[in-house]
Amino acid sequence: MISEGPTDGYSKRARKLSSRKLSNMEIADQAVQTGPTLSFGPGDLKSLSDTAHNDALVIRALVSNYDVARIFVDSGISVNVLFQETINQMDLGEYKVEPVVKLLFGFIGHAIRPIGLINFLLTLGKDRTIKTRIVSFIIVDAPSAYNAILGRPDMNTFMAVASALYQKIKFPVGNEVGEVQGDQKFF
Template sequence: MENFEISEESNLPPDPIISFGPEDLRGVVAPHNDALVVTVTIANYDVARIFVDSGSSVNVLFKGTLDQMKMEGFELEPISTPLYGFTGHAIRPLGQIFLPVSMGNDPRRVTKMVSFTVVDAPSSYNGILGRPAMKDFRAVASTYHQKLKFPVGREVGMLRRDHKVARRCYDGVVREEGKKTRVEVSMIRRGGAMLTVARREVQTLEEEEPEVVELGVSGEKLKIAADLEIEAKEKLIICLKANLDVFAWSVQELRGIKPAVMEHKLNLLSGVRPVKQKKRHFGPDKDKVIKEEIGELLWAGHIREVQFSTWLSNVVLVPKSSGRWRMCVDFRDLNKACPKDCYPLPRI
């Protein structure tokens, strides 16, 4: 069996030892299965929601992120190799771009030129740092400790995870990102020489709560994006105030359409016997939710009580992504008794 030895250049300083210990677990709620999501600086933009994926063979930057950065002077290099996810579906990249990426904070900050594959696809993340970036930065990631460490000279730099952001990305509930501005001069090293990146305004891409605007004297409020420009925000508020009557501010205002304008009737197949479903039991917690939902519908006038019903269907509670319940009605027996429309929608 042959032995292989990795040779190192004598003029390169030895890398510091990178390790993870109990002190790295401070602030980490265990046990967890969270992905490692960090914030890095890409071409002078502090970009949040960067997924560290050691299983990815490429570094990915999504088109939506690139559009928000509003960069000039950078062109995409054509690339023909498709990307394949774990589902086996192929995605055709828009191109490839080389951008300076910085990790850490001064004095333990390091910058490298990183090749990104630009993809036009929906994602909760702004980008993915794969194996190529991990190799360039000689970084070591620990999802258990929720940290990314990398050598900076003879010291060790570190990125901590964005815990709440990682959870929101996993759940697919990510709000619109706002922008904050500062000025920064960045230095990068290429071929042993120090190059200065031009002084420019830095757009910080991070999450921001929507702004609540009061529109009427009765306390009507709406949420609008917090990152709107001042002129656009003023025009939007003027438009909303001028059209307050368009919105329904309570369930009582949702009166529906008058039967004189339009009325919907169910066509039943001839000879079909009405079905009265047996009463189902949901338990005290679900019964409380059903009682509250029915009470609101009765109070708003959307439903009325019927003493002798021909058809009788139970309600069904469906869990929402927010953890609450959505009340539906089990109309399967009624649907079976209705003739099927072969063309329920017009051909577009």
């Protein structure tokens, strides 16, 4: 498990702003929210190669307009991670990296100092049911079988629900439901 990543920013100012947003969200949540119901059922299992699996949910998505495979979806962590090797392969040219002072634990058995924080566009879905948001990724220079890890904060940003059992992520797009199918071929 990866821990010690902030869910609300890296500075005192960012944490205060996050606290204010939460207060405002509580008021907004009292209003009736409309949109599609996100659910999983037997029809979602038809696309799986093996319904008796224990696979992690690994997807592919567009990150800064690059098709990135092997994105591990882990709603138990409080940060999104993009590995340095992946960024190198994306050939982005110059990009802005913000400093990060917090250490992360859980990658290689001891604390690791992130390289920094970067904001990229992340696009989930396809055709009419795509959704794009700006996502903050912590850049880490560590070995990994994955190119990125998508954590809890931005699953919430997409209002997405992930299911490892059904190997899918579902999220609202207007009155429709967008989906991202897990990639069992990775295993």
